[in-house]
Amino acid sequence: MKRKKRLKPTHNKGAGGRRAKSKPAKVKAARRKGLTLMASVEEAGLRSMRIADFYRPLKKPVTLRLDADVLAWFKKDGRRYQTRINSALRKVMEREMKQAGQ
Numbered sequence: 001m002k003r004k005k006r007l008k009p010t011h012n013k014g015a016g017g018r019r020a021k022s023k024p025a026k027v028k029a030a031r032r033k034g035l036t037l038m039a040s041v042e043e044a045g046l047r048s049m050r051i052a053d054f055y056r057p058l059k060k061p062v063t064l065r066l067d068a069d070v071l072a073w074f075k076k077d078g079r080r081y082q083t084r085i086n087s088a089l090r091k092v093m094e095r096e097m098k099q100a101g102q
Helices: 023-032 037-044 068-075 081-101
Strands: none
Touching: 068 081
């Protein structure tokens, strides 16, 4: 019976066998170059975002029977058709919740 070869552990080493810079070292190097974390936040436009923009509700798998023409209409744009169906249902739900609240 042949013995299995053991793999040697890999280490976080860059080119030439040197270890890669740690995160704090990268931040310090960026500061020396005049870059800051706040500058990248402002450039990305994240200041205007709200927590609700990052909200992702839990997904629950279900079996759903749809009319063939409805499903074909959502699938015609390609991938992510389930996301588009979810978005359409969410719009209807929010509209009806708004009407019920008036």
